[in-house]
Amino acid sequence: AEKLKLPVTCKSVKVKDFARKEKLSVEEAARNLRYDFFLKVAKENCAPKIALGHNRDDQAETVLMRFLRGSGISGLRGIPAKRPLEDCLIIRPLIEIKRKQIMHFLSVKDIPYRCDSSNLKNLYFRNRIRNELIPYLEKSFNPNIKEMLVNFAENVSEDFDFLQKAAQSRFRAARKTCGGAEVAVNLKKFFTLHKALQKLGARLAIKELKGDVRRIDYRHWKELEDLLGKRPLNSIVDLPGGISAVKKSGNLVFYKRGLK
Template sequence: MLPLPQRVVEYIRAHSLLRAGEGVAVAVSGGADSVALLRILLELRNELGIVISVAHFHHGIRGADADADEAFVAGLASAHDLKLHLDRGEARVRAGKSNISLETAARQLRQGFFAQILQEHKANCVATAHTLDDQAETVLMKALRGAGSRGLSGIFPEHRCVAGRIVRPLLEVRREQLREYLRAQKQEWREDASNLDLSFARNRVRTRALPMLRDEVNPSVEHALAHVAEIARAEEQYWNDQITRLLPLVIVPGEPARGGGRKQTRSEGIAIDIQKLYQQPLAVQRRLLRAAAEKLGCGMEFEQVQAVLHLIAQRAERGAQNKIVELGAGWRVRLLFRELRFEVAEQKESSTGYALPLHIPGEVRVAALGTTIRARISEDNGKAKNASYNPHSVRLPEIAELVVRNWRAGDRFRPARHNSEKRVKELLYPLHLSEEEKRLWPVVAAGDRIVWVRSIDSPELRTETGERLSIEESAE
């Protein structure tokens, strides 16, 4: 087996990641992976003819630990006489403002920092230390959420952005091999410096799912998942070329005019010729629909693609009522006689959501559902007070106000007897709801926290004073 740096140089050459004369900013968090990337590229810099600098971003979280990471990376750059790019941000503030997770906020800030390095011509590309293990985690998460070849492509060796490239030279190296390399080099690293990147889901895939699958199904499961990514990436490249060529051929310009002919369209949106779409194989139809939606800046999930194809398939049937599929992000698809129109959703369509205060105890009638939702102090209250402590029960803060509302994308909920929160979207999936039912499905929220979802077993709820709270829905 080749020494590690030699394997990395082969990977860099096979994917034309770096060219002689380029400035490469190595993103170093201080964790093992990125420190190893720096040391390996230092070994290779003469062979590759590159000029190395170090980039480190301080996310404004993890206090003294993050300061120590920064100092460690600065020391590393200085020891090797490398130029250092440093910047700071406030991930927690950004997360709060944009209502996104801390990891997402941290990633966005870091990516902005990389983009700035490239825009200011401080480097031709930024090198990040994603490993084969990161790739396997990504592919597994995508598969477990139902991806096609785009999702299964996982992390790309190279990502081109406006001002330059992000490259990942370690994408075929195992995390453990990097640690062995560092130990052999007697190079220290900062444990946990990079764990900020871990989303809740990735963390569980890394620490629970993959070790179990390795033991139970395939000892080289990470390599297998990396193969899935490699195969899917080539196919995705192929599809991108095909769809870029085909999409203009099925798009109809303008809008049908009353009395025949077409008028130039005032509105935003895209129309697709149904007959031309239908001449394509199913796989191409699906990709054309997704590409049309992406042109408008809204994605399409698999169920939405299927719903649109179902609209077309049943268009000949008499009495087919539904001619619209909602896409979210303010867009929808409407079936016309000869075309599918991607158009801005009318306001009234999206205003049927609801959010109603629910007192404890109390009840509220939800007109959109035709039902009443009640919060009441449970009758077995006396018994429950003496019951042993239940670690899974949810205690509401005194100030909590309950709100009955329709669920929203991004809502998460921990059902009874589950150890972790799930996306409400995924909890609803097995219920096989119609689009309309799904859109209006009720939840009860206490502040940011969902404490009840219709038809899903709720954890035990207790008020601040320890009383047991029941939430019930009835049709009267």
């Protein structure tokens, strides 16, 4: 950066303290703090894009990690090559490049790099997948397991895009116009949707309020199913990220807790 006369911004944060305060895992807390920092620096420098260094190996690890955590079709798409983050666009120019190709390039060009020593410690779920599970699968089951995982994610992504577009179209017909603190869904129209589109419609409502659907998993969808099918009117389900859903007469209302 010094040779290229590029500005560098660094920040040190107490991740464990933030994790305890927000009741998050250390991994998720670190991720949230990183992205907050990236967005802040991008805005300060009027940068429209944020480039991250995820590679093809990271993609394989992510898909396997999400599978083991019970992710649905959305999570099994893996890491997107680009996605919006508020007014910026996150891009991942190395997502199709294997880690060993990157290391070879650095060696040939004699480019120094820094290795995060925490990546070598099997204290975190992703590290155990990278350092233990994937090598075991490569040795004992399939030497091309990483490529299979990446190809699987690409196939799932295509299927998800189709379903997402269908859900957006059908969900607009079921959604009622509400204020910024809540989204109401007409249950008569909602129940005409295929269950796959119902799930995606619920995710769209949550994303509209929360900005994302992180930490929303299959368990939460089953709670919503139970709410709609078995529980009386005015019953409530609390979801991650400060979002709740209440069963009303003819409507399912998603809202931000504390603002209703």
